[in-house]
Amino acid sequence: MDDGNKLLLSGDEAIALAAWHAGVALGTGYPGTPSTEILESFSKLGGRAQWSPNEKVALEVAIGAAFGGARALATMKHVGLNVASDPLFTVAYTGVAGALVIVSADDPGMHSSQNEQDNRRYAVAAGVPMLEPSDSQEAYDFLLAAIEISERWKTPVLLRATTRVCHSYTVVRTHPKRKAPPGAYFVRDVKGRVMVPGNARPAHRRLRRILAEMSDWNEGCALNRVVAGGKALGIITSGISFMHAREAAPEASVLKLGFTHPLPLRKIASFAQSVERCVVIEEGDPYLAEAIRAAGIAVEGKPEMYRFGELDVARVRRILAGDTSTEAAPLPGKPPQLCEGCSYRVVFDSLRRLKCIVAGDIGCYTLGSLPPFEAIDSCVCMGASIGVGLGLRHVLPAEQAARVVSVIGDSTFVHSGISGLVEMAYNPPPGGHVVIILDNGTTAMTGHQENPGTGRNLKHEPTGKVVLEDMARSCGVRRVQVVEPRAGSDAFEQILVEALKSGELAVIIARRPCILIAKELKEYEQREQRCQCEEAGQPCAATV
Amino acid sequence: MAGLGGQGVLTATDIIADVALRAGYDVKKSEIKGMSQRGGSVACDVRFGAEILSPMVPAGEADFLLALEAAQLEPNRHLLRPGGVTLEPSAIDTAQLPQKKMLNVALLGALSARLPMPETAWLESVHAAFDPKYFEANQKAFLLGRASQSKTAESSDP
Numbered sequence: 001m002d003d004g005n006k007l008l009l010s011g012d013e014a015i016a017l018a019a020w021h022a023g024v025a026l027g028t029g030y031p032g033t034p035s036t037e038i039l040e041s042f043s044k045l046g047g048r049a050q051w052s053p054n055e056k057v058a059l060e061v062a063i064g065a066a067f068g069g070a071r072a073l074a075t076m077k078h079v080g081l082n083v084a085s086d087p088l089f090t091v092a093y094t095g096v097a098g099a100l101v102i103v104s105a106d107d108p109g110m111h112s113s114q115n116e117q118d119n120r121r122y123a124v125a126a127g128v129p130m131l132e133p134s135d136s137q138e139a140y141d142f143l144l145a146a147i148e149i150s151e152r153w154k155t156p157v158l159l160r161a162t163t164r165v166c167h168s169y170t171v172v173r174t175h176p177k178r179k180a181p182p183g184a185y186f187v188r189d190v191k192g193r194v195m196v197p198g199n200a201r202p203a204h205r206r207l208r209r210i211l212a213e214m215s216d217w218n219e220g221c222a223l224n225r226v227v228a229g230g231k232a233l234g235i236i237t238s239g240i241s242f243m244h245a246r247e248a249a250p251e252a253s254v255l256k257l258g259f260t261h262p263l264p265l266r267k268i269a270s271f272a273q274s275v276e277r278c279v280v281i282e283e284g285d286p287y288l289a290e291a292i293r294a295a296g297i298a299v300e301g302k303p304e305m306y307r308f309g310e311l312d313v314a315r316v317r318r319i320l321a322g323d324t325s326t327e328a329a330p331l332p333g334k335p336p337q338l339c340e341g342c343s344y345r346v347v348f349d350s351l352r353r354l355k356c357i358v359a360g361d362i363g364c365y366t367l368g369s370l371p372p373f374e375a376i377d378s379c380v381c382m383g384a385s386i387g388v389g390l391g392l393r394h395v396l397p398a399e400q401a402a403r404v405v406s407v408i409g410d411s412t413f414v415h416s417g418i419s420g421l422v423e424m425a426y427n428p429p430p431g432g433h434v435v436i437i438l439d440n441g442t443t444a445m446t447g448h449q450e451n452p453g454t455g456r457n458l459k460h461e462p463t464g465k466v467v468l469e470d471m472a473r474s475c476g477v478r479r480v481q482v483v484e485p486r487a488g489s490d491a492f493e494q495i496l497v498e499a500l501k502s503g504e505l506a507v508i509i510a511r512r513p514c515i516l517i518a519k520e521l522k523e524y525e526q527r528e529q530r531c532q533c534e535e536a537g538q539p540c541a542a543t544v
Numbered sequence: 545m546a547g548l549g550g551q552g553v554l555t556a557t558d559i560i561a562d563v564a565l566r567a568g569y570d571v572k573k574s575e576i577k578g579m580s581q582r583g584g585s586v587a588c589d590v591r592f593g594a595e596i597l598s599p600m601v602p603a604g605e606a607d608f609l610l611a612l613e614a615a616q617l618e619p620n621r622h623l624l625r626p627g628g629v630t631l632e633p634s635a636i637d638t639a640q641l642p643q644k645k646m647l648n649v650a651l652l653g654a655l656s657a658r659l660p661m662p663e664t665a666w667l668e669s670v671h672a673a674f675d676p677k678y679f680e681a682n683q684k685a686f687l688l689g690r691a692s693q694s695k696t697a698e699s700s701d702p
Contacts, residue, residue: 167575333546
């Protein structure tokens with residue numbers, strides 16, 4: 001969709017293109033809707049992009065690159081930043097030598113997430129500057145601005161987008177290619193980078209000083225702008241809410257904030273004074289409203305009912321009208337379901353038949369909670385199935401405890417299930433426990449990305465492979481079995497029944513490739529075979 | 545445009561957006577696709593005009609509602625403006641489709657008959673969106689849909 005310099009891009013694609021134009025040396029992340037396409041697009045453009053086992057590792061790798069003086073990008077969905085929050089809080093202290101931009105793709109309304117947390121809170125909690133784009137043009141421009149800000153203040157920058165920015169396609173005009181960034185080079189800075197208390201104490205003071213400087217600078221920053229309108233109504237807004245607000249109230253004056261932490265409070269105060277009524281329009285938590293009111297600036301927030309779900313033009317009209325009457329519930333569409341022919345159907349049939357108490361996890365297989373299976377009893381966060389299953393095993397009466405099973409997908413297991421397995425071996429419940437790893441050889445839910453268990457990298461090329469059964473055994477689990485769940489075969493169920501009866505610690509790997517990528521898998525395997533033959537200098541049967 | 549995962553809602557709306565962009569309009573397209581491959585409902589909004597603000601069509605303001613499956617009409621009907629046009633599978637003589645899965649292209653053909661952009665622009669975008677070896681079949685599907693509206697469009701141009 002290239003019309004000269006005018007492109008129709010999703011927010012994710014726009015971020016990727018800006019990263020490419022800015023000479024980002026490394027993009028890291030873990031797949032998660034709505035962030036996944038950023039790294040995929042960056043890789044297709046020619047950028048160096050890689051999936052990490054989880055978001056914490058992804059951010060750490062990006063931090064290393066930025067310590068080395070390069071421009072680095074780490075991408076994740078909102079809940080991914082929880083996983084990466086540990087390095088986030090401390091890289092705010094250390095700062096970086098190059099540039100570090102962390103993209104948090106939030107999902108208000110939970111189109112494909114387990115919660116609708118508002119990650120703007122992280123910018124405040126960790127003390128990092130934050131930019132919020134409203135469309136793809138700004139996604140592109142703000143990524144470039146984030147890199148400039150990161151390099152100017154030697155600090156990580158949070159670029160916070162939402163589903164309707166990431167997954168909406170809007171027109172983007174790109175800028176001429178910029179001058180190449182300086183090459184990576186390590187310069188020793190022990191006081192700045194080694195966060196032991198003696199160095200971290202001054203680092204914290206430095207961070208607060210930088211934030212105060214940035215706050216002053218933000219007062220005149222072009223990323224915040226006023227759309228002039230009438231004096232009767234003023235709206236302060238950010239992100240996608242800006243678009244809804246402009247459409248809902250074309251007559252209003254609007255202060256559109258792009259740089260939303262630390263806030264330009266003097267600019268906000270003078271805007272609020274310039275209008276008769278000033279309303280803050282924002283999706284999710286009342287982050288802006290609370291901060292602005294705490295600064296003693298009189299503004300209206302939104303009624304509590306609009307904290308839930310996404311905003312749209314109609315809801316903004318209601319907020320402005322002070323309408324708190326009940327909203328019409330959207331009519332339900334057809335819910336998704338496990339694909340016809342999905343091997344996980346066999347697993348959930350057995351779990352249901354055996355009346356198992358199932359601690360579930362995050363992935364396609366969470367659909368096992370819906371009819372006709374209704375065979376999942378909990379789903380908390382990535383990797384939680386194992387810990388939650390163990391906790392249930394520890395306290396439930398023997399008859400119930402014996403039926404507890406943890407179910408986790410291959411990518412989720414590598415993401416954060418491994419430490420759960422270590423816990424199982426270290427603190428075994430008296431009656432043992434059963435973990436089922438559903439291994440379909442891909443990260444299916446987010447669109448079939450690779451993971452360390454597939455042995456292929458982001459570009460589907462061969463790389464080091466984590467063998468799940470070896471991993472389980474090395475954690476100290478002796479009863480490890482691999483089985484192919486097939487319709488019409490009771491092999492899986494037999495193994496499950498025996499494992500439940502054994503009272504031991506057991507890991508069952510239910511392995512069968514996802515049917516949606518059967519064709520691609522064949523291609524990857526043929527390609528790998530070709531590569532191996534070429535290395536050995538032999539003719540190859542797989543050569544097409 | 546509404547349908548089920550795998551029916552081609554996202555590709556079809558890409559084409560609408562592309563045609564509108566090439567015609568010089570401002571365009572926004574918003575899609576929700578998290579579960580699109582698991583057979584669940586998929587809906588996608590396309591808006592174009594001089595200046596587009598929200599990427600989502602406000603309730604009661606859609607000019608057209610396209611459904612690739614009849615059952616997806618009702619959950620989305622509230623989006624349609626009074627007098628708005630629905631285009632659904634029954635508008636197409638599906639027996640004439642070169643392939644069943646080209647219903648999305650046929651519905652685009654039906655839509656095209658009611659929009660100002662020329663037929664050639666639509667066919668260019670259809671050509672660019674799929675493997676060229678299917679172009680002839682897609683063109684047939686498109687023209688089948690376009691012909692289905694030629695009479696009705698003249699009498700009820702929105």
